[in-house]
Amino acid sequence: MKLLIILVNYNTTPLLLKCLQTLEQQRLDVDHRVVVVDNHSLDGGCDQIAAQYPSVTLIRNAENGGYAKAVNQAIREFNSDYILVLNPDIEVTPGAIHAMLAFMTKTPDAGIVGGKLLNPDGTLQHSCRTFYTLPVLLLRRTFLGKLFPNSQLIAHHLMLDWDHNSAREVDWMLGACLMIRRDALKEVGLMDERFFLYFEDVDWCYRMKKGGWKVYYLPEARMIHHHQRHSAKGVLNKTKLYHLTSMLHFYAKWGKVAFFLKKYRAALAMMLFLGLDLVAMNVAFYGAHALRQHLQTFFNKPHLPTLYYHNFLIFVNAITPLVFFSLGLYRLRHGELWVDELFRVGKGMLVMSLLLMAGSYLAQGYELSRVTIVMFAVIATTSAFLLRWSAIAFYHFLQKKGFNLRKTLIIGSGRSVDVVAKELQKHREIGFDILGFVRETPEADIENGSFLPALGDLYELPLLIEEYHISDLILATTSDVREVVSRSKQSGVNVRLVTDFHSLSVHETQFEELAGIPMVFFKGTPLFGMNLVIKRVMDIVLSTLALLCLAPLFALIALLIKLESPGAVIFKQQRIGKHRQPFTMYKFRSMCQNAEYIKQQLMQQNEADGPLFKIQKDPRHTKIGRVLRKFSLDELPQFWNVLKGDMSLVGPRPPIPQEVAEYDEWALKRLDIKPGITGLWQVSGRSNLTFDEMLKLDVYYMWNWSLSNDIKILLRTLPVVIFGHGAW
Structure with a gap:
């Protein structure tokens, strides 16, 4: 039996040294390794740890990448049967770790077990909770909690109806002291690194439950926790912002409302862009009209009042959605660059301008100023592009931070699954949330350096799509997957096939039918003639x-x-x-x-x-x-x-x-x-x-x-x- 003990330090050296002292006093009789991952602390802690505890493995990070990332870093680097994750503000009491190991050994369905946390004065900390609901969040994180301090909802959430003196299954445990079975990680995965601080424990326990593992509270594993609750201090501070951001990440990942919004993201995006385009057109019109009036001295023809352009403006507002929709400007495009959006808007405004000039010529009695129309086109192109790209840039920013991602499964086995998962997780701005992989057969496996969870095999795919609200599948396999593609598309799921770049040409392809025979047409090189x-x-x-x-x-x-x-x-x-x-x-x-x-x-x-x-x-x-x-x-x-x-x-x-x-x-x-x-x-x-x-x-x-x-x-x-x- 091997045990890996992980502590993450960020400017908490005095507490960490005390924790290491209590660990040293445990006298563990199992093969174990203590790893301290330092997230670029500025209090000189690394040198003190190296001097006082030379047997401790010290990992010095050049930057603070967050708590979850540091924990995963140690899990990936060192092998073990069990992993004990401790906060540096924990003091381990004698026999606590042995009790947790013994419980894990005799309870094979336990994915996570947490200890009994005590305040320094010996009073109980409520370390096990039920999963959050919206009413509980409002009571815990707003002024409503002060108005209803004795709420039954909070009592139920903190499990106050129980004396915490017996072992039992719970929804989730505070991450200050968690022991994890490594075998469970193969099906559940590591900590989600989009959680910089807080809620990574809630998410881990939630995934354990969904993966068929159980989370237990063990009162025999007593730990003294110097809990400071930085997120509860003041109206708004950096730690509270981390807490709120992580909370939003959790509900963006698992919430039903978030799932509904993601499901109809294309329709919502179209409505947003339509509104922005209409704003841009109207701003551009009044801007062009005012500019034409300001430049009146350079023109011979008299400047027409705004009222004269009433029908013109109605025509613009009516035709803009039609032209832009026909040119595909309301379709969400992944990986789009600012020049692509500029060209699309420019093409749309060119068609709009031609239609406006033709319309003004054909409309008898309405000789509209060509200069005003040209100025309108220039201002409209600029304003529409700026408004649209601002929205797209903000959307990309949210995706890079881990919001509004599309839940994705990878189907396949072997090294390709691991490579695809690592690359997509590295580039979250592309928009994929890789939940796990699906084996081609029950016996198949992958080189799982990324600890991607195996959620099932192909026979279970329809159930997995429904249970996890999957929107995208990525096929990293050479097997015949026609049936998978057909069934998945019928469920409204997007399917992508990973290909070897060297074996499949990446030039433009078209699907066509010749004499009733479906074919894929690869165009020749365009740099010709x-x-x-x-x-x-x-x-x-x-x-x-x-x-x-x-x-x-x-x-x-x-x-x-x-x-x-x-x-x-x-x-x-x-x-x-x-x-x-x-x-x-x-x-x-x-x-x-x-x-x-x-x-x-x-x-x-x-x-x-x-x-x-x-x-x-x-x-x-x-x-x-x-x-x-x-x-x-x-x-x-x-x-x-x-x-x-x-x-x-x-x-x-x-x-x-x-x-x-x-x-x-x-x-x-x-x-x-x-x-x-x-x-x-x-x-x-x-x-x-x-x-x-x-x-x-x-x-x-x-x-x-x-x-x-x-x-x-x-x-x-x-x-x-x-x-x-x-x-x-």
């Missing part, structure tokens, strides 16, 4: 304008480089372009003269993976070079490469010959098109991305090229360059 001509024309026009407009900046940079260090202003380097053809690429010199020689001495410090070479604080950079690289000003001479035809404005970055020598067949695909000054991976993370991630984005760009995508990438490049995101 006339599209190449269009891309080249855009390259020539924009690179010429850039070279002319930026000539003064070129001269200033050249002067600064010359003044700081000897050597050429322009750095010439051989790069590999389209179809593996070498060419000379130009850059402003940002390094010392013998940079290539020094590079060989720095190979051990390389921070990039694959064939790339990058060091975040490269000693070869000059002072002006660091500034140039941070804001990508060293790349400006490549507009000449674009004009010559060696490069394009948008495309994969050109590699050096040494990198290409290490490419496999898949990596060589990025050389099928002209390299670019900027590209999809440059605006998606730049140097912060791995080589494999960069390669996938380059190939995706090739197979999904469009003129609008190039323009979007150019627009996204501006803020990335200005703020220096991901630049090394």
